[in-house]
Amino acid sequence: MKYTFFYSWQNDLPGKQHRYFLEKVINVAIKKLKDKDIVFDLEKDTRGNVGSPDIIDTILQKINNCSIFVCDLSAEHVPNANVLFELGYAVNRLGWDRIICLFDREIISPEEMPFDIKKNRLTAFSPTDSGEIKRLSKILENNAVSLVKDGKINDPFLEEEKSYIDKIILDVLYSFSEIFYGTKSLKEISKLLECSTLPEVEQSFPSYLALNDYSSNLELAREKLKEFSVSSLFPSEWRNTIISLIKWIRSYQLFVSEIPRTNPFPFLIENEIPGIKVVSGKEINPNNPALSKLVLQKLDNDKYEVITSTEYAAREAVLLSKNIKIKSAMKDEFCDYVKGIKAIANHWLLITGGEFLLSQDFYVLGRKNH
Known part of the structure; x- marks a missing residue:
């Protein structure tokens, strides 16, 4: 089967350090997974399509169909409302095993997260650290391999x-x-x-x-x-x-x-x-x-x-x-x-x-x- 990462990104933070940085992380993981004959694609939300009447339905359908949900919870004090909405829907549809929550440790700490989020697995990152793309992509790769091997994302x-x-x-x-x-x-x-x-x-x-x-x-x-x-x-x-x-x-x-x-x-x-x-x-x-x-x-x-x-x-x-x-x-x-x-x-x-x-x-x- 062909699998997908759905990426829920922050639109109120610098793209170079967050949206595009994490997008690169996911694409590196996808390339490594392909070398193991595990085929993943990247799906993103379509918040950029302002004015589309069915924008929410489109996003929710993509989450329904995804194999692993990846989100960026980086924000000062409280994560972005759009990301929280998409995360909540993903938790309900996919379960926490198929969710990877990332956050920029220089912007927010786990203690500042909502209670029902911080009690689950969170992965910190720093876009300025050398080797961070390699480290994070390996985390995504290992999670994907484990889920596929255990049959948790085969519908x-x-x-x-x-x-x-x-x-x-x-x-x-x-x-x-x-x-x-x-x-x-x-x-x-x-x-x-x-x-x-x-x-x-x-x-x-x-x-x-x-x-x-x-x-x-x-x-x-x-x-x-x-x-x-x-x-x-x-x-x-x-x-x-x-x-x-x-x-x-x-x-x-x-x-x-x-x-x-x-x-x-x-x-x-x-x-x-x-x-x-x-x-x-x-x-x-x-x-x-x-x-x-x-x-x-x-x-x-x-x-x-x-x-x-x-x-x-x-x-x-x-x-x-x-x-x-x-x-x-x-x-x-x-x-x-x-x-x-x-x-x-x-x-x-x-x-x-x-x-x-x-x-x-x-x-x-x-x-x-x-």
Whole structure:
């Protein structure tokens, strides 16, 4: 997962010794954490946006979504009211374990702090002391490592919701990785996401890999968009990712559809795939999605096993048991769709910690690939 520091800063003290000094401390800690494969970002309040009608809601949402709250309590006699308000909200939402309170020892002492603050852990600093940035950043780094290691900043609810989006993206990437590399696994998906230039696809491949219209994924994405739109618990970038996914799936559905179209069907239809049989998933199990098709591989004893599933709008899924090949004139357009889902996936990984969560509700881990 990707974590965040929320920084509540003083706006009535010299920025060089406080706001920007502590911002540098946090950024140094973030860099050190990245070296340990722990990804943090810095979020700040938006007090500078004077006149914004939803300024408080924006700040509170950022605090809700942050992993660790860092505040500067430096002030003569009584800390800044804005900082105290944000701290109070953070205590209620996050708990003291995920809060780091800093104060300039040359301006205020712990004894001058409100009682409910001074009884908790406070960290003094002096912006004029040499080596202070290194010392403070190490404190933040150690706290972050400890919280991550102890599982205190992993939100099970957000992780569960993230796994649904991961599932939508992975379903598409698994198919494309098999088209380009001949097999599907997380290793091939990583290769696909990291490549700067897509491999050439000259060979034919099973049609069920490319003709999936991801109808149930589209339905799931729309459900999640509704959830994310009515709750402040989810970062706005999550909603943006869902919207991008919905647009991509709808466009891809038109691209691979056999319905009358202005553009030609993008694939050449070739031979039957030996030993492959395609049946309606709905007929096998009424709980399966309406358009689901099960792809079966014939075994030696004349029985079949399910090797994958796909979704296909045509009632008679004749094409799904055949190999197909991308028409030369359509390769660029096909690759544009692959690049599109790659961009969505890479951005999603960037904002959610750089890894996919494989929920056992969706995937049977350790199952042999077909």
